[in-house]
Amino acid sequence: MNYPTESRAIQRAINASRNTLVVSHANPDADAVAALLAFRGVFIGPTREITLALGEGTIPETLVFLKDLDTIEPFNAVDPDDYDLLVLLDCADEDRVGEHAGLVIRSLAGRVPVINIDHHVTNSRFGSINLIDADAAATCEILALLFEDLGVEIDASLATTLLTGIQGDTLGLRTPSTTGQTLDVSADLLRAGADLDRVVDYLFRIRPYSTLKLWAHALGATSFTGELIWTEITSQMLEDSGADESEAEGIVNFLAGTRGARAAALLYRKDDGWRVSMRSLSDEVDVSQLTSLFGGGGHSRAAGCSLTGGLELRNEFLETVASRIARDSAPVSVSG
Ligand code: AMP
Ligand code: MN
Ligand code: MN
DSSP states (O other): OOOOOHHHHHHHHHTSEEEEEEEEOOSSHHHHHHHHHHHHHHHBBBEEEEEEEOOOOOOOOOGGTTGGGGEEEEEGOOOGGGGEEEEEOOSSSGGGHHHHHHHHHHHHHHHHEEEEEOOOTOOOOOSSSEEOTTSSSHHHHHHHOOOOOOOOOOHHHHHHHHHHHHHHHHHHTSSTTTOOHHHHHHHHHHHHHHHHHHHHHIIIIIIHHHHHHHHHHHHHHEEEEEEEEEEEEHHHHHHHHTTOGGEEEETHHHHHTTOOOOOOEEEEEEEEEEEEEEEEEEEEHHHHHHTTTTTTOOOOOOEEEEESOOHHHHHHHHHHHHHHHHHOOOOOOOOO
16 A cells, blocks of 8 residues: 555545545646546546536646546636535645635535645645645656555556646656656556657647747746846736747746756736746755745745735845845856
């Protein structure tokens, strides 16, 4: 057994449920979406309804190939009174589901059991059952191990969905969060019939022309504050390029590879401020510590936060982050 205590507790809670609500984080990524679909695929049954719901943000266009994608509902269609079990996937805390969804979740959480399955170190263990594995590279990696514990038979379609989450969070098994276990689970999924070629095509190779235009705008606006490289996605850029916000995903990873930068930030302009996405390439800079200064969180190499305020706050963020980076790290080597 990979998770003996948790797997049994999860199975019991699901067996007792007739109407389960399964939720992931706002501005969903491949892992969030794939985890929802995999969970429903496995646990739906003749006497059990499973509703999948997401709050703010759009489902990335790259995920159109996933089976049953249209079973995910917008959160405003959800009536909390309908459910007897709540499951949160890939959410470090309850606020990650988004603003409106957060209210519904909190009212529901006081009344029904909550299963919390996640791989973020910063997870607040808010569930009545917590399956938190910070060594897993993706929530889909945890789900694959949970399904193994429960003796679930993984068919090709489920394997493709789970592999999508793992490939998404590891950028194609390239992040430092990728472990031997990640490779083992991926190998098992391939043997179960996962279509790796299709997953990689959709996640990493095929993109609409609007994405290129958005990237051109965003990269053109890049600048440095100290050793922080950053750029902004404005509504004007989205309009000019005909892209939606999810098409900017990947820009922050690309920026982080710039020589001379110790961390990268992508700032999405919102009506009341910014949503910030951060990355670093080295252990010297822990971006989850930087974003937590502004109420956010995440992993050491990938983290985020929200800034509610105007230009002054944005500049304070940039300056604070740049000075922390300068304070905490050795001088950049001039060679190479
Ligand atoms: P992203 O840049 O949106 O891909 O997010 C990178 C990582 O940071 C993810 O693992 C998120 O879970 C985490 N994260 C992003 N935004 C926030 C936030 N506002 N609060 C806490 N964690 C966040
Ligand atoms: Mn995620
Ligand atoms: Mn994840």
